Amino acid sequence: MDKIAKKINKLKKEKNAVILAHCYQNIEIDEVADFVGDSLYLSQMAAKTDADIIVFAGVYFMAQTAKILSPDKKVLLPRLESGCPMADMINLEQLREFKLKHPSLPTVCYINSTAEVKSECDICCTSSNAVKIVESLKTDKVLFLPDTYLGKYVEAQLKDVEVITYPGYCPTHLRIKAEDIIDMKNKYPEAKILTHPECHKSVTEISDYVGSTTGIMNYAKNSSSRQFIVATEKGVCDRLKRDLPEKEFILIKNDVICPNMKWHKLDDIYNALADEKYEIKVNKDLAQKALGCINKMLEVSK
Numbered sequence: 001m002d003k004i005a006k007k008i009n010k011l012k013k014e015k016n017a018v019i020l021a022h023c024y025q026n027i028e029i030d031e032v033a034d035f036v037g038d039s040l041y042l043s044q045m046a047a048k049t050d051a052d053i054i055v056f057a058g059v060y061f062m063a064q065t066a067k068i069l070s071p072d073k074k075v076l077l078p079r080l081e082s083g084c085p086m087a088d089m090i091n092l093e094q095l096r097e098f099k100l101k102h103p104s105l106p107t108v109c110y111i112n113s114t115a116e117v118k119s120e121c122d123i124c125c126t127s128s129n130a131v132k133i134v135e136s137l138k139t140d141k142v143l144f145l146p147d148t149y150l151g152k153y154v155e156a157q158l159k160d161v162e163v164i165t166y167p168g169y170c171p172t173h174l175r176i177k178a179e180d181i182i183d184m185k186n187k188y189p190e191a192k193i194l195t196h197p198e199c200h201k202s203v204t205e206i207s208d209y210v211g212s213t214t215g216i217m218n219y220a221k222n223s224s225s226r227q228f229i230v231a232t233e234k235g236v237c238d239r240l241k242r243d244l245p246e247k248e249f250i251l252i253k254n255d256v257i258c259p260n261m262k263w264h265k266l267d268d269i270y271n272a273l274a275d276e277k278y279e280i281k282v283n284k285d286l287a288q289k290a291l292g293c294i295n296k297m298l299e300v301s302k
């Protein structure tokens with residue numbers, strides 16, 4: 001193990017800290033992480049932990065969600081620059097305008113959103129439970145934000161529900177084009193195409209499996225196929241190569257990298273723990289309102 005990783009693990013014990021890492025993180029972060037997974041898993045872990053400090057190796061909205069779920073814990077984001085451009089595509093004013101255009105419809109927000117936005121939505125979802133969450137509302141029309149592609153993917157799964165989406169998107173997943181999938185299918189006709197639902201509809205439509213990062217990893221593990229094309233962020237492909245060396249994983253294209261997720265390095269994690277920075281704080285009233293939206297999701301996802 002790396003010298004810095006050893007120092008982090010020692011400090012983690014001394015401070016009763018826990019490290020949560022999203023599977024888009026640089027793979028060396030796993031050496032010190034207590035939990036690695038998708039957004040749903042990490043929010044479940046953030047709600048459960050009895051550590052005093054949570055270090056979140058992920059993007060800002062994830063650390064903010066952890067703080068809302070565990071208000072008495074110190075939540076640290078090692079690099080403050082790690083925001084999510086999709087989450088920043090909608091603010092409270094834009095949300096209110098969107099709701100005014102379609103009054104009295106239930107509003108579902110992707111967890112990739114700010115606490116302010118969550119505080120005025122009915123229920124939250126992640127990519128792994130979005131279909132289940134919309135279904136749980138038992139309605140034929142919903143508003144969905146900010147990710148238009150995840151929203152439209154949900155609509156395609158639920159034949160009788162109209163999903164009205166806000167025009168947000170993930171710049172990293174939109175780099176993947178249908179032509180890239182077709183090229184790979186021609187090159188590797190036996191391979192299964194594994195895709196994240198933040199991708200464009202023309203991409204998800206021609207994939208073999210569409211799911212969250214953890215969903216993709218489980219599918220690959222349980223599949224009898226030996227070769228896979230990974231159409232999501234590089235971190236997932238790196239972990240699949242490490243965990244399933246008997247199978248072959250090919251990243252759809254080299255630039256499917258979320259720069260925001262990649263800010264955190266082991267040095268930053270060490271500094272975060274040592275100096276207890278950067279602490280994420282959420283105003284109490286706001287946190288209380290956003291908590292309702294997140295808790296409803298966790299309840300449905302139990």
Ligand code: 13P
Binds near residue numbers: 128213
């Ligand atoms: P999941 O963790 O739900 O797969 O979402 C991916 C993502 O883009 C997180 O920002």
Ligand code: SF4
Binds near residue numbers: 259
């Ligand atoms: Fe945001 Fe996309 Fe990066 Fe996820 S992959 S954090 S949605 S920019």
